[in-house]
Amino acid sequence: MKKILVCTGGGDCPGLNAVIRGIVKAAQSDNDDYEVWGSIEAFNGILKDEPEIIPLDNNAVSGIHVKGGTIIKTTNRGNPLNFPVQEEDGTWTNIDRSEELMTKIKANGFDAVINIGGDGSQKISQSLFEKGVNIIGVPKTIDNDLSATDLTFGFTTAVQIASDCFDKLVTTASSHSRVMIMEVMGRDAGWIALHTAISGGAEICLIPEIPYDLANIIEIINSRYDDGRGFVNIVIAEGAKPKHGTVTGKASGEIGDQHIKLGGVGNALRAKLDECNCVAQVRTTILGHIQRGGTPMAFDRILASAMGVKAFDLIKEGNFGQMVALQNNEITSVKIADAVKTYNHVNLDHYLLKTARSLGISFGD
Numbered sequence: 001m002k003k004i005l006v007c008t009g010g011g012d013c014p015g016l017n018a019v020i021r022g023i024v025k026a027a028q029s030d031n032d033d034y035e036v037w038g039s040i041e042a043f044n045g046i047l048k049d050e051p052e053i054i055p056l057d058n059n060a061v062s063g064i065h066v067k068g069g070t071i072i073k074t075t076n077r078g079n080p081l082n083f084p085v086q087e088e089d090g091t092w093t094n095i096d097r098s099e100e101l102m103t104k105i106k107a108n109g110f111d112a113v114i115n116i117g118g119d120g121s122q123k124i125s126q127s128l129f130e131k132g133v134n135i136i137g138v139p140k141t142i143d144n145d146l147s148a149t150d151l152t153f154g155f156t157t158a159v160q161i162a163s164d165c166f167d168k169l170v171t172t173a174s175s176h177s178r179v180m181i182m183e184v185m186g187r188d189a190g191w192i193a194l195h196t197a198i199s200g201g202a203e204i205c206l207i208p209e210i211p212y213d214l215a216n217i218i219e220i221i222n223s224r225y226d227d228g229r230g231f232v233n234i235v236i237a238e239g240a241k242p243k244h245g246t247v248t249g250k251a252s253g254e255i256g257d258q259h260i261k262l263g264g265v266g267n268a269l270r271a272k273l274d275e276c277n278c279v280a281q282v283r284t285t286i287l288g289h290i291q292r293g294g295t296p297m298a299f300d301r302i303l304a305s306a307m308g309v310k311a312f313d314l315i316k317e318g319n320f321g322q323m324v325a326l327q328n329n330e331i332t333s334v335k336i337a338d339a340v341k342t343y344n345h346v347n348l349d350h351y352l353l354k355t356a357r358s359l360g361i362s363f364g365d
Contacts, residue, residue: 001033004315005110006056008070009042009078009117009124013140013154014296015304018065019116020072022308024056030316037110038072042117043080043124045072046104047097053108065301068294076120081127098131105133112315116140118152119340122323126336129321136311137323137336142291145189148339149325153304158185158291159195165287166200166235173231179221179278183266183286186237190346192291193237197361198352203232204362206269208239208247209346212364214272220362225279232280236269238262263288306331 006023008016020038027034036056039045045052054060054072064071077084083097105113112134115125118141125137139146142158162184173180186192190207197205204220206212217234224230239262241247248265266284273282296304307324310331314322322333346353356363 001035002111003035003037003109004312005037005039005046005053005105005108005113006072007039007042007045007113007115007117008072008074008140009115009121010074010076010140011118011142012069012074012292013142014068014157014292014294015153015300016070016074016116016140017061017067018296018301018304019138019140019153019308019311020056020070021061021065022305023114023312024058024061026309026312028058030312032316034312041073041075042078042121043101044075044078046108047078047080047083047101051104051108065305066295068292068296079120079124081124098128101128102131102133112136112320114138114311114315118143119146119343122146122336123340125323126321126340129336134315134318134320135336136314136320137339138307138311139323139325139339142192143186143189144191145187145344146323146339147342147344148323148334149327151303151326153300153307154292154296155191155300156303157294157297157300158192159199160297161291161294162192162196162235162287163199165285165290166196166202166233169285170200170231170233173233177225177229177231177280179232179234179273179280179282181234181236181266181270181282181284183236183238183263183284185287185291186239187262188239189344190237190240191344193235193240194346194352194356197235198356198359200233200235201359202235202361204234204364205356206234206236206240206364207346208237208241209348210363210365211241211243211245213243214276214364216362217269217364218273218276218278221273222279230280234269236266238265240265 040052116138144155249262323339
């Protein structure tokens, strides 16, 4: 009997359960004998003194593909290579527990690991692979910031959620002749904002890849109110910043989470517009974690299911150190090292930027 350990790490994402189900279904329909187990809260579960791991069979995954979140939980505070531990004096430090992790994987009889996660999680996957772990990566992130795959599952659902919300804000902006600012996620990539701006018909779209000039934004707003009435809808990515400025965020403050917590850039822009005596009332909506939750769209269920099946196929082939990828409408795989080599920013020559500009959307540059 061969055993597979499945982990979901980082932020939650629509489609995680569909991947888990795809792995289990593929494993149990195979003629060879495979057991699939889930580690609760990424690698934290297997690292516990009494491992918190659960069996995943057809009964466990029945119907979960339509549900948001992950049945094996997730965390962004469990990097085994930089793990937080509390000293006797109450202070916290970080240590490398990767050797301990490898020992526990072997002691519990696991032949391979499938790590479902985004850029940070796949960097962990690559480090573990270099240390000898038989590991496969599956790209998960609403931010679509993993290179080497055309799309990550969860992204399309996040864009649909953002677009639905944006449509509602357009009507209230028009009714009140206001400037509406909607802040979306994406970290250092502007994919969610860019897609939402095009789908919703925004006047302004501010993304991390193009630092904005406040004077240009004010000029656009003023031009929309020449007759005394008007409205402006702005989509701003959480990682957007002004020219010669920095991102809006702060250190997490949570033990084990070393990410800068982005957020509040929409309110920061509103404050700047108010300082400049903007001609209109300005209101802000921050979508936040609503973009991560809920039922995944059909496309993401399908993509995630296909990626789960492919991950199992790679294990069966013994083709480790690979990340599942969607390329040219085909499910394939790439070396994890290649997938994390380059961050997937919005390229300034991307066709969607040209599309947006031709539609009259300004990026504040």
